[in-house]
Amino acid sequence: MNSFPSRLALLKLLSVALVMPACAPDLPVPTRRASVAEGTEDGGVRLEIEPASPLDAAPPILRLRLSFDAGLSVDPTRVFLIEGDIGPSHVRQIERDDLSKALSARIVPALVWLEDAAEPVVVVAPTVPLELGATFTVASGEPPFSAELRVLEEDPATTLERVWPPLEGGITAALGIWCGEEPIAPFEVDVTLEPGGPRGVLRAGAASGAGMRCVRFDAETAGILEPGAAVVGPPALGAVRLDPRPFVMEASPSPVTPLGCEPGEVALGPGCARVLDDRILGRSPEAPLLWVVGSPEVGVDHVFSTSDADPFGIAGLAPLTPVKLGVTTIDISGAVSGAFVSVSTLAPMPHVVINEVYANPLGEEPEQEWIEIVNDGAAAADLAGYVVADIGGKAELPSALLAPGAFALITNEEYNELDDELDPAPPEGAMILRVPNLGRAGLSNGGEPIKLMDSGGIVLSRAPAAPKPKPGRSLARVSPSAVDGLANSFKIARPTPGTPNE
Template sequence: MTHRCPLRPSWTPRALRALPLALAPLVASPLSCAPELVVPPQLDEGGDEEDAEVAGPADPGPELQIEPAAPLDAAPPVLRARVLLPGAALGSVDPARALVVRGKLSAAHLRQIERGELSTALSERVVPSIAWLNGTPPGDLSLTVAPLASLAPGETYAIASGSPVFSHHIQIATEGSPPVLSRLWPPPDAGATLGLGVWCGDAPLPEVVAAATLAPGGPAGELRRGAVDDIGARCLRFEGEPTATAPPGADGVRLVGPPVALPGEPTAVSLDPRPFMLESEPLPAIAVACAPDELALGPGCARVADDRILVRSADAPLLWAIAGAGFDEVFAVPPGEPFVLAPLPPSSPVELALAIVDNAGVVERRTFSAMTLAPMPHVIINEVLANPVGPEPGQEWVELYNDGDVPAELTGVVLADVGGETELPPISFMPGAYALVVNEDYVSDDELDPPPPPETLLLRVPKLGSHGLSNSGEPLKLKDRGGVVLSRSPAAPVPKPGMSLARVAPHAPDGSAGSFATSWPTPGRVNIMNQEIP
């Protein structure tokens, strides 16, 4: 006998909002039922005594299944919930009234959902999702609900509906779930295709060619390894069939890919459920004009150095897939932003294969050849502490790092802020070394801010900044004796007191919005970016 979860059913006919039906059924999974809806002893929205009373029907109610198959108290962060609706009439089910809600639901909450009148507090807990019907009468119907974001490990969520009325609680597993690949392309808010999606992770993936369909009612296609062709071994892409067309009314449609790919241990991965949407007009790449010291690189420009190439992208969002010279990299680049190809062998020929994808999924394939230069110094502004816990401006500092392979001579080098320039001491700065530019009265260990290691080079100057470094953020530039900008740091984001502005990696390029982030100060040490910031 099939067991069904006892919930309060409501089969009152309501107008069904038309949604496309899924082209492919869900993968069968073992049945897991949620417990009977129980009101918690303390309601979180000012409930009264009647909220503690929940009708206990004898009639069987909807059942809940999770894809990929998992217990309801250990569900994966990326999932689809399928609610079985035995005997339900088509007009009694309204997919537009199905919700995913963070936290538990009380009887009062469920009445709000049934009435379609959500309080502000409950609305703020709703997780974006889409829902659709599977099957047609006279057979049994099922309702699929797909969250459009990864759910938080260890948190409880409710899968609920106002027509028919039901609510199931699930808990997200804290461990053991497949890793989630981030959706890299098309870019958020700029998608112009339903036929291409790219997800990437941190580790190479096995070869795969698997049929896949975007749901509900989206184009069919395949999941393959690689962002473009064979470039990007740590990525998977969805390629829609060439003859596939968008569903009617596709301008407002939201579609999701499968929640899991490469099923089975240990290869399984989940796919970020950010939906496929037509959010933008196609934004083709128009080649930018290159400076005399740059070379054309596809629609962008490249400045070749010793162990790196600085690339300036075109004024459109682009996905760059690059292979050759030891590379197999994929970059999602905002309009006009730079990125860096590194490391490369100095004084060597470089041959690269490029695939550049615009937001409509159009691919441009190119090749690039160049000769890298001899080893050189690369002095960068690596971290800035403008608002220390200790006294200002005495405990402020700017950290420099020589990311090159040869010593750097700082004779004539200046640090410039909005108010003027400060000349640095004429010292030789060794490769791989850190230096702190500090005021003359700086105290290495004031017992308030993190101290630098004893071997850190201190470059004491009469005045750091025109009036100290601005707590509200200001751009800084490091310039050589000829006025050429060697490195720069931005005015934002603005750190909290005691926090620093740190470059996310030595190769992170100047001028990119993602190159700097707030961090705990690490003077004279490698920046640690994955720390929890209060």
């Protein structure tokens, strides 16, 4: 693996077969290598990009292939992809295997391996997407070689995110799942995880008839690799790119212990859940799990992973409707369990959540700070008695009726909703709920947990203390239905008071 400071060379002989069936016109498999005109050759070294691309319009997810003339001495441990351009002195550093800290810091994390020893071919597979519009240099120390490439300014392709196995490590490469936002047409492609990984089939769908926004790799063998080994899937399938983060073999078997459900919960596979009106809120066991939950009859199709007793949500249900859900779970050893669960949803209800927190404005503090709430439910919410609380104290909201889909800003009494030319202003007519004090002396710029409670003291929603936003940026929920308690439910964003988050 070529990710500094560890520069482990994975020297494996490997072959890949990419066969496109006639039933997959939407995902044509690209040619393996760039054409002669799209590569560059210098001193017996030839550089090509996979998928086929010119060097001045490289895709952000790719592989680089360096073909060397027979007889050249080749050292794959001294082949790097480097951010920016480099000069002769940098090539000499690589040649001597004596990289400066400054040059080392510019090395792009990648897997590097020798694919063919007889006619030397070294493959460089970056394990992170490359920055759009940026310049990179691929360089070799033995033999000395360097060539620049520039990444596309804009990428028209869709990238599927790796969902399984867990990013922190698995124990088998027998199964891989990548998912996106849109359904994927049926296809099947023979691939091999590289370097030295199992051969198998990449196909549409996370499970039989479900997870149709995903593609799935099924290995022909158990896919057990040496501890510490890392392998990657192909960089792209036609206009669809695959998250390049590697499968890392670093986990230990983790038995799945089904949860004991509380009153008001139903068993959902090995987890437990509360059935509401248009959604189900669940909790998972401690062990890492991949979940595929679907119901074609009502259009439910969810694929997600959990670990460490993560909460999860299943949205898109209709109120007052019986639903039969197929629930499939897969653990990190590859064991599959499945069941059908029949539930009935409740009548429409409000779902008021903390949607955005603006704690560090460019204008006056604490006057221009605010907390945005949104009613993500299908019924109006009476906010009488609602309380917002942080480390500094509590503030009771004034009485108001928050309609379905409506936003409201909770502010200090001195908040100026007009354009101050520093902070974004809410739209005209936005609901503003003024309280005497928002926090003890305002909201913390360093981040703090915030919760919203109803008149009975029940916590309805939470916002985390991290990540910490910079001045003029907000902490924003990625979508109103994103569940509390997950690190990826919030992000740093441009503030959008009184309107949907970006």
